[in-house]
Amino acid sequence: MFDFILILPILIPFITGLLILLIKPNVKKTEKYIMFTVIVNFIITAYTSFIYKGLSFHILKFNNLLDIYLAPDTLGSIFAMLVSVLWIFTTFYSFDYMSHEHNLNRFYAFFIMTLGITLGIAFSGNLITLYIFYEMLTLCTFPLVIHSDTEEALKCGRKYLLYSFIGAAFVLFGIIIFFSQTGNLDFTAGGIVKLFNNSNKNYFLMSYIFFFIGFGVKAALVPFHSWLPSAMVAPTPVSSLLHAVAVVKSGVFSLTRMTYYIFGWKIIEQTGGNDYMLVFVLLTILMGSFLALHQQNLKKRLAYSTISQLGYIMLGLVVFSENAFIGGMLHMLFHAMIKITLFFCVGAIMHYYHKTEISEIEGIGKSMPKTMICFTIASISLIGIPPANGFVSKWYLAIGGLELGAYFVPIILLLSALLTAGYLIPVITTAFFKGPPSSEVDIKEPGNLMLMPIIVLTCISVITGFFPNLLISVLQKASSVLF
């Protein structure tokens, strides 16, 4: 009855985006439209997640393959909520951050359309719908990445496109093989593979690997990650979205769907595909945090850190135990909050002090203490020091790995945590404990539109660190049908 409501969160941003592109309102008006859309979208998404659960809606249905179908389940709702909440913060943040930029209508139009598409990914009920939105996401974020219109931005934008499309080609190919074997692409907890025997084992293995590499491109799986550090040319709100919410998390979310809802972990375990992928994932974790040590540019450092943290999440998708799954999903949520905070802080430094390198920010904590305290708390969460939230997800991942007797899982996690401390603590030390004494420094914090999202997000991180049980119980419900 109310099922059509599902299409609204996807449609409304599109309409707003097109409107802005067509009628070209002035900046104040655009901001109002955007704010309105984001909040309405949040309300509807919350509605579908909490009140009218279990909706499903066929937008178009040609045949079994081409069936545009929306059906959010618990996992989809969690992702949708994450996206719509973080989008609100980013929106407010970008009002301040983007105020001196050019071509704002184009920026906001694509910015809001990306929201619709990401929600589309969250809501999609079968793989083909997800694939379509997944391709659209690339197209829609492209104008955001090249926003500055410089030569370098265009070059990096092209790199981003190339990687994404080649990844998508892999996915498409995986879909073709998979569909030829099953004739069905609907997401079902525990997988939809009915016939599995030695003769078609290799088909499944091949399609799994293609899927994993294909989606892994967006999830910055090493060695298909190098678009991510290059995409740092985008304005900070975009990088934070790319990193924390929209793009990389869509990649990870699609991987989750593919692993647990299309194949089902038992099938993958029988094909042995996850063992191959585990190598890539571990490499991702280590390489990301190690190379972050070498980056002097703050944004680049965070970019490499994202690569390694995404490895944590993907670890939950190749180590098949319930705790590891919960840990991976928790880390998807927590990393989103933490990384967006970190990017916001770095963006605030860039916007107000025009500083991008670590050596330049000596003593910046003394002139913007609130921002840098939030940065510190977020860093500690990312390292995974209790009682911050990053610890909780790491705990579940490690326990999940140990349940299967995989000692390398916690070892790699802790090694990476040490490296994480290695690349984040110097930033904090430089910001707070170097430079002139605080009595000689004037305090100049970012404006409220920038500061509030940072502070609120930090508070959420701290609270979820102290009381993670609510989230854990939701995820346990989601995982109980999978295992």
Place this chain on the structure above:
Amino acid sequence: MSAENLLAFIILFPSLCTAIAYFLGNKDEKIRNIFLIFVTLINFVAVLCLFKYIKTDTVEISVPYIMGSGLHLKLNSFRYIFVFITSFVWFIITVYSSQYLINYIHRNRYYLFFMITYVSTIGIFISENLLNLFTFFEIMSFASYPLIIHDEDEKAHSAGRTYIIMATAGGLVLLMGIFILFSYTNTLDINELSDILPYLGNIKYVISSLFIIGFGVKAGMVPLHIWLPKAHPAAPTPASAILSGILVKTGIFGIILTVVFMMKCDIYLSIFLVIVGFLNMFTGGFLAIFQNNIKKNLAYSSMSQMGYLLLGIGCIGLLKDHQAIAVYGTLFHVFNHAIFKVMLFMGIGIIYMVTHKLDINDIQGFGRFKPVLKLTFFIGFCAIIGMPGFNGFASKTMIHHALTEAGHLNHSNLAIIGDILFYVCGAFTTAYLFKLYTAIFVENNSRYYASYKKDINSRALFPMVASAILIVIFGLKPNWFLYQFEGINEIFNLHNTGVFDINFYSFSNIVSALITIGLGILIYVFFINKKLITIVDNKKVYVNPSINWFNLEQDLYKPILIILFKISTVVLHVVDNIILTFYNFIYTLIKYISNIEFIEFSSLINSINNNKKETNESKFDYSTLEKNIENRTEFIKTTVKEDLKDARYKMNSITYSIFLLGAVLVFILLAVIIFK
């Protein structure tokens, strides 16, 4: 207030007041100082009030759902010793800081982290759940980092770097242990663990060694001690005092929990601890003799005293049914060491406050005519070397007894070696402190004749006098301390009932203490005086040959880390760029191919046609074609590159990418068809 409320109070009250103090400090620093002195005092009183509940009983609180596994706090008389000493030391150090820090900047920041460290340290000592303990442990590690780098100079940052790397790594090793422990036992309560862990098989050794390494970093265990001598001189003196007096004890506390409670005094671990204990005592004491920086001297001394504690813990395990003496000795030494070490640090803090120098050569003879300072420092000196009549004597005697008994019990020839080592290490202690004492308080130096009363007021001297009084009281009446903690019998499952009694001032005890001190003075006279002191211009100059010796950090850890770092950098950079390298290779290859010149087909046809027209012959004439080919200039030459150029301009990035998508698909399909 009920006992549970009081227990919650001693951790909640200071954390709340920390926040208040921070905001107060932004307004008025004087009020903040007084406020914090009262906060620590009230907390100390609250801890005192708790005593009557824990004397025979245990106080516990548990709050579910916090941090997933819940919060489980517990206080019994064993933990009480640690909590008591923490709250006492923090109180006197807060009083002391208010005077010491007057010339410092960023005082508010200092007090913030000082108080956070306080709360988390108490948290460590009262948490029963391992995860809570780990949480407080990590908060403490990170909160003490700003205290160490407070001066913000290069030296402080270098020390801070060593500290933070060691602390983080140690914390993560500990966490690894907790991970494995939890996956095997499914519980984190220390009490429940003691019923499970000892029966786990060999994995229990993996777990407990990870625990010992993790805690050992904090306890300054050899060879994980390298941060200790660096951090102490760099930090402001009150911070060095708490580092040395209390924070290293958290490591000892953790090791006691691991070995004695969770592992039920496993014999191998105990032997290990005895060995490490001796190693610590010896290395710490030996290196302390050479140090000219007084804070470094005391830092190595802390290391050596931690060795006594580790030795004591080891003896608890070795003594089986007669543990009592080792248990009481260790705990008493924890208590004593905290008091006298904090006092010594406060003493040199006062010297630093006036002179701003830490090198023994610069401050020679500073204290010769300063009676209060001299007396209190002398008391501390006597306490640490174990002079009869001071508290260090009692606890060291007990540990010595425990060691001798352990030797007897195991009928081991090694007992004699242990005994000798114990004397030697005790002698070292005497030697290095005697060097310190004579240099500062006995030498004559006209530079420091002036009185510094205006620089040093009662707020700096009161804490020293208070601890000096405690030292003497517990030194004269050590049994009085032991009577208070009967509850320990039950906690450690000791077999003797009733009050543990020992005659400290027996002839043999006093003699052995005096032998140790005599040996120490011999070392001073024949080694320090001869080798470490040279006379330049009628003035004594202390030299430190150990600076050029093998340094664990500079000569071993750093090179290993740098090599590992370089190798990983190269390997991971290759991984990072593997796709790009591959792409570049293909790109160059294609570029090479596309730059090969060839004759454009249409121009070939044209030339033929032209020839036809020119000759007006219907027959195709090869000779003209050959001629034309010879003078190739007539043909339009082209490359694939130029052909593609137009197409490339027409295609923007998006179509280009979609084109590539198709190309990749076709490529993969072909590959699959071939290989399937």
